[in-house]
Amino acid sequence: MKRNDQENEAAPPVWERISSEPQHEYASFSTRLDRVRSPEDGDTHEYDIIESADAVTVVALTRGGELVMVDQFRHGVRRAELEFAGGVIDPGESPVECGVRELQEETGFVGDAPELLGTLSLNASWQTTLVHVVRVRAAERRSEKELDDGEDTRVRVVPVEEAMRRVAEGSFCSSVAIAALALHLWGKDA
Amino acid sequence: MKRNDQENEAAPPVWERISSEPQHEYASFSTRLDRVRSPEDGDTHEYDIIESADAVTVVALTRGGELVMVDQFRHGVRRAELEFAGGVIDPGESPVECGVRELQEETGFVGDAPELLGTLSLNASWQTTLVHVVRVRAAERRSEKELDDGEDTRVRVVPVEEAMRRVAEGSFCSSVAIAALALHLWGKDA
Numbered sequence: 094m095k096r097n098d099q100e101n102e103a104a105p106p107v108w109e110r111i112s113s114e115p116q117h118e119y120a121s122f123s124t125r126l127d128r129v130r131s132p133e134d135g136d137t138h139e140y141d142i143i144e145s146a147d148a149v150t151v152v153a154l155t156r157g158g159e160l161v162m163v164d165q166f167r168h169g170v171r172r173a174e175l176e177f178a179g180g181v182i183d184p185g186e187s188p189v190e191c192g193v194r195e196l197q198e199e200t201g202f203v204g205d206a207p208e209l210l211g212t213l214s215l216n217a218s219w220q221t222t223l224v225h226v227v228r229v230r231a232a233e234r235r236s237e238k239e240l241d242d243g244e245d246t247r248v249r250v251v252p253v254e255e256a257m258r259r260v261a262e263g264s265f266c267s268s269v270a271i272a273a274l275a276l277h278l279w280g281k282d283a
Numbered sequence: 284m285k286r287n288d289q290e291n292e293a294a295p296p297v298w299e300r301i302s303s304e305p306q307h308e309y310a311s312f313s314t315r316l317d318r319v320r321s322p323e324d325g326d327t328h329e330y331d332i333i334e335s336a337d338a339v340t341v342v343a344l345t346r347g348g349e350l351v352m353v354d355q356f357r358h359g360v361r362r363a364e365l366e367f368a369g370g371v372i373d374p375g376e377s378p379v380e381c382g383v384r385e386l387q388e389e390t391g392f393v394g395d396a397p398e399l400l401g402t403l404s405l406n407a408s409w410q411t412t413l414v415h416v417v418r419v420r421a422a423e424r425r426s427e428k429e430l431d432d433g434e435d436t437r438v439r440v441v442p443v444e445e446a447m448r449r450v451a452e453g454s455f456c457s458s459v460a461i462a463a464l465a466l467h468l469w470g471k472d473a
Binding site for chain 2: 261
């Protein structure tokens with residue numbers, strides 16, 4: 094079979110946005126209705142979009158190469174989920190500053206200078222949110238956690254191989270956290 | 284340092300849901316307000332939750348071991364994104380049936396019997412949606428695409444190593460698709 098058989102090799106063109114109308118405001122996100130025009134046939138389409146602040150997830154590694162993870166009850170899926178520390182970027186804060194802050198608040202761990210590994214889309218189809226992946230090496234517990242009201246995190250220090258096995262077994266299933274681990278492992282300096 | 288230093292090793296307890304009130308309906312999702320009680324201190328908290336139908340993403344591999352991927356303009360991030368074929372499960376459809384259908388519609392590719400590899404959470408914090416990962420081997424183009432109105436997919440047949448490199452380089456950044464590839468690669472039968 095020919096590579097990309099019969100496909101247009103060019104990047105898909107941008108759909109012009111004709112209008113963007115705010116809908117509803119919620120505590121941590123808002124909704125809008127976008128009207129867009131297809132570059133193929135000129136037809137207009139409407140899409141509901143969810144806007145929420147960009148966020149950070151932190152791949153923190155101990156000197157022994159273990160992952161500093163967080164186990165907490167999550168209200169969307171109504172069960173505990175194993176994830177990395179992270180959260181929403183505060184106004185004026187950079188992604189790496191946010192990562193260092195969230196790691197310390199949620200786990201009490203502090204490490205070497207943070208690195209920005211890359212940026213993931215949460216759900217490109219109908220959400221604006223981007224999640225920056227920050228890596229912190231030589232992480233160690235240096236303080237107590239400082240949890241926000243309603244937060245109850247349990248720190249789990251997990252070997253990388255165990256985290257990968259838990260992905261395969263289904264007990265580590267956060268898309269963003271798994272993608273962040275992949276970004277760490279598939280880069281040059283894993 | 285002691286493993287899980289000072290942490291409670293038990294799984295985080297469930298937060299009792301006191302009420303769940305529908306808010307707004309949109310074309311492909313809806314919102315609700317949940318009131319929940321903290322198992323720690325008994326305080327009540329309110330969370331806005333987004334409900335949307337569970338979905339499927341398809342890790343399709345050619346006989347040569349290349350990934351069958353889809354490049355399309357995405358309205359949430361307003362740019363083209365490289366992802367796997369996939370979509371929302373129709374009523375009465377199983378995840379593997381959905382995966383086979385979406386792969387054929389979006390790419391024209393058909394393969395061997397589909398396998399359900401696992402299930403990812405999209406955003407456990409404030410969304411209900413789960414994304415099932417279906418693997419299809421020996422995928423080959425057997426038909427034309429059958430796109431829904433407003434869909435414009437461009438098929439990209441990508442070697443696994445190139446997809447991993449694109450994650451590291453930042454030109455493949457869909458959390459769900461990267462996590463699905465990790466689920467394939469970190470399992471026993473990659």
